[in-house]
Amino acid sequence: MSRHRLSIIAICAVAAIVSAPAGAQIRNPGDLDPNGRVLAKIAVAVIDATGASHPVSSFNILIVSESGTRTTVRTDDAGIAAAWLQPGNYQFTTPEPLSWNGRAYTWDLTTAIQPGAGMIRFLPSNATIVSGAASPPAAASPVAAGGVTSQKLRVFADCQADGCDLDYFRQEIPFVDYMRDRADASVHILVTGQPTGGGGETYAINFIGLRELAGSADTLHYIAPQSATQSDKRAGLVQVIKLGLVRYVARTPLATQLQIGYTPAVVATVGGQPARDPWNLWVVRTNVNASVNGEESQYFTTLRGSSVANRTSEAWKFRIGVNGGYSESKFTFGDGSKFAAYSHYYGASEILVKSLGGHWSAGERSSLSASTYLNQKLYLRFAPAIELNVFPYSEATRRQLTFQYSVGVNSFNYQDTTIFNKISEVRPDQSLIAALDVKQPWGSVSFSLEGTAFLDDMTKHRVVLNNAFDVRVFKGFSVSMYMGASLLRDQLYLAKGTLSDEDILVRKRQLASTFSYYGGLGLSYTFGSIFNNIVNPRFDLAGGN
Numbered sequence: 001m002s003r004h005r006l007s008i009i010a011i012c013a014v015a016a017i018v019s020a021p022a023g024a025q026i027r028n029p030g031d032l033d034p035n036g037r038v039l040a041k042i043a044v045a046v047i048d049a050t051g052a053s054h055p056v057s058s059f060n061i062l063i064v065s066e067s068g069t070r071t072t073v074r075t076d077d078a079g080i081a082a083a084w085l086q087p088g089n090y091q092f093t094t095p096e097p098l099s100w101n102g103r104a105y106t107w108d109l110t111t112a113i114q115p116g117a118g119m120i121r122f123l124p125s126n127a128t129i130v131s132g133a134a135s136p137p138a139a140a141s142p143v144a145a146g147g148v149t150s151q152k153l154r155v156f157a158d159c160q161a162d163g164c165d166l167d168y169f170r171q172e173i174p175f176v177d178y179m180r181d182r183a184d185a186s187v188h189i190l191v192t193g194q195p196t197g198g199g200g201e202t203y204a205i206n207f208i209g210l211r212e213l214a215g216s217a218d219t220l221h222y223i224a225p226q227s228a229t230q231s232d233k234r235a236g237l238v239q240v241i242k243l244g245l246v247r248y249v250a251r252t253p254l255a256t257q258l259q260i261g262y263t264p265a266v267v268a269t270v271g272g273q274p275a276r277d278p279w280n281l282w283v284v285r286t287n288v289n290a291s292v293n294g295e296e297s298q299y300f301t302t303l304r305g306s307s308v309a310n311r312t313s314e315a316w317k318f319r320i321g322v323n324g325g326y327s328e329s330k331f332t333f334g335d336g337s338k339f340a341a342y343s344h345y346y347g348a349s350e351i352l353v354k355s356l357g358g359h360w361s362a363g364e365r366s367s368l369s370a371s372t373y374l375n376q377k378l379y380l381r382f383a384p385a386i387e388l389n390v391f392p393y394s395e396a397t398r399r400q401l402t403f404q405y406s407v408g409v410n411s412f413n414y415q416d417t418t419i420f421n422k423i424s425e426v427r428p429d430q431s432l433i434a435a436l437d438v439k440q441p442w443g444s445v446s447f448s449l450e451g452t453a454f455l456d457d458m459t460k461h462r463v464v465l466n467n468a469f470d471v472r473v474f475k476g477f478s479v480s481m482y483m484g485a486s487l488l489r490d491q492l493y494l495a496k497g498t499l500s501d502e503d504i505l506v507r508k509r510q511l512a513s514t515f516s517y518y519g520g521l522g523l524s525y526t527f528g529s530i531f532n533n534i535v536n537p538r539f540d541l542a543g544g545n
Contacts, residue, residue: 027082028215030116037084038113042092043212044079044122046100052253055079055212056098061122064091078186078211087114094122097130104130119215152177153249156185156210160439161193161203163224163233170532172238175254176245178532182441183475186213187248189241192397192439196312199226199283203237204397207244208441213251220244226283284309299330317353317363322346329506341506345371358392365406373510375495377415383408383431400437406430407455416495419512425492428455443471443478454490463487476526483519 029041040063044056056079063071066089073081089112097104105127111120153176157166170178179185188208193201201224209216222240224233249255288305308321324346331339347369355361366382385406391399408431413424435448446468453461468482494512503509 029119030114032115033084035084036086038087038115038117040083040085040090040113040117040120041214042073042075042081042120042122044075044081044098045212046098046105047124048101048253052255053251054253059098060095062093062095064093066090076211080212080214085113088112092120092122098127100124106130152254153187153245153252154179154185155187155189155245156182157189157191158182158441159191159237160444161191162201163193163203163230163237164191165230165234168234169238169241172235173242173245175249175258180526180529180532181475182210182472186211187245188441189244190439190441191237194397196223196226199285199310200224200228201233202397203240205237205240205244206398207248209248213248216248218244218247226285280311281313282309282311297332300327302327315355317355318351320348320350322348331502339502341503341508343372343508345369345373347371355393358394359389360387361389361393362386365408372415373507375415375418375493375509376412378411378413380411381408383429398439400435402433402435404431404433404435412493414493414495416497418492419494419496420492421496422492427457427492429453430455443469445469445471452490460490460492461487462490478524480522480524481520483517485515485517487515488513 027039029039031039033039042061044059044061045053046056047053055075055077057075057077059075059079059081061073061075061081063073063083063085065071065085071083071085072095073083075081089110092107092109092111094106094108097106099105105124107122107127109120109122109126111117155176156179157169159166182188186209188206188210190206190208191203192206193203196202203222203224205220205222207216207218207220220240220243222236224236228236246258246260249258284307286305286307290301290303292299292301294300302325304323304325306321306323308319310317310319312318324344326342326344328340328342333339347367349365349367351363351365353361353363362385364382364384367380369379370376371379383406385404387402387404389396390401390403393400407428409426409428411424411426412422414422417423429452431450431452433448433450436445437447438445446466448464448466450464451461452463464484464486466484468480470478470480472478491510491512493510495509499509499511504511
């Protein structure tokens with residue numbers, strides 16, 4: 001049990017990190033470092049005739065402390081300069097004037113630097129005009145890497161949900177520049193999704209300001225109905241992304257080229273649901289599929305089917321489903337002998353859950369099943385359960401940390417006598433599951449740890465660990481990993497006797513084992529052009545890259 005407690009403590013530690021403010025990943029003005037210094041950020045921008053703001057890069061700023069200490073900083077491509085300073089009053093001046101539209105501007109500002117202080121902005125409105133000047137410097141216009149001038153908003157599209165089609169996004173939203181890496185963008189668009197009770201999908205589209213737009217953020221939502229096709233989903237996402245980008249594009253020279261339209265609603269809706277619902281929130285989904293493949297000496301066929309009915313409201317969730325499958329494999333060996341294997345399974349399950357506020361829920365699960373692979377003629381289970389989500393359920397598309405505990409009763413009827421000389425038995429059990437699921441701008445993490453044990457014999461237990469993450473370590477470099485491991489001490493259903501080599505190869509029955517595992521690791525590094533705008537599908541269907 002100590003190992004379980006340590007695992008749960010580790011999960012809680014990860015949750016504490018995840019729940020930290022966004023500034024833990026993106027340094028904001030006013031942040032403190034371990035030495036007690038405050039991050040001061042200065043944004044330098046000029047305004048054109050349309051009212052659009054242009055960042056000024058490669059511009060020097062002199063910072064003078066109360067004691068006379070002098071520091072010079074320089075703005076980057078986004079027009080931002082930064083320095084770590086001890087709390088106090090500082091004078092911010094410009095050693096050289098900035099020329100813009102025939103005028104020369106200088107700044108001389110005295111500002112208190114303290115924790116929580118906001119962005120210091122050098123704008124024409126708070127500058128001193130010193131004299132006339134020639135044409136504005138090239139630094140006053142946004143210039144992309146490689147000398148390509150661009151007045152478009154730079155965005156990084158990061159879709160971690162079903163239904164995304166980034167090529168389609170690039171074609172339908174051409175008024176922004178798509179960055180290959182988040183570090184080069186001014187807006188990070190993070191899309192996460194979660195299934196709805198009606199079988200559809202709800203999406204959270206998060207707009208996170210970076211660089212010169214650091215500190216600005218917005219979240220919009222899009223709900224795709226159960227009947228929505230992949231085409232419908234991507235079109236709906238594009239529409240919402242366009243709406244969310246308006247506030248950011250409005251600050252660029254392209255603002256004058258945008259047109260705002262309005263289409264009156266045809267059907268009135270209430271709370272996201274049709275004004276009249278003859279199905280009373282019930283949704284039924286049925287699926288049947290068959291497959292066959294083979295060659296001269298081998299033949300395989302599989303039949304599967306399922307049907308699920310569910311009703312989901314804010315207060316209750318109910319789902320019932322049935323499923324079944326049949327498969328057969330046939331082989332002809334080199335000596336002319338033949339071998340055939342057959343297997344089948346069927347089952348039904350039901351779940352009822354009651355919401356108990358923003359963090360708690362309670363319910364029950366029941367199921368029945370039969371499986372030749374598991375030597376089960378009939379298996380029945382009923383288990384009440386309670387669940388705590390450390391984060392509000394309303395934030396489930398971005399982060400969840402849940403703990404679920406259940407106590408159940410199990411009835412087993414076996415096809416063949418087990419290795420414990422049982423043909424049937426009834427056993428109570430308990431289960432504790434801790435699960436973490438996080439989707440953030442820096443990547444995604446999912447982790448679950450499940451422990452199950454029979455109450456009448458705690459030596460018969462199972463521990464299952466699953467973990468996956470995909471993290472951006474630095475610009476262009478990311479690490480992904482998935483792994484899982486199971487400690488198996490509860491294989492009550494194993495049949496007596498031995499299996500032939502052929503039965504083992506075709507997995508006719510599960511074999512005795514004390515553990516199982518899987519895993520994988522991936523590293524990705526991309527470099528080159530920061531732009532990711534072009535869509536060219538030629539030769540895609542022919543295996544081109």
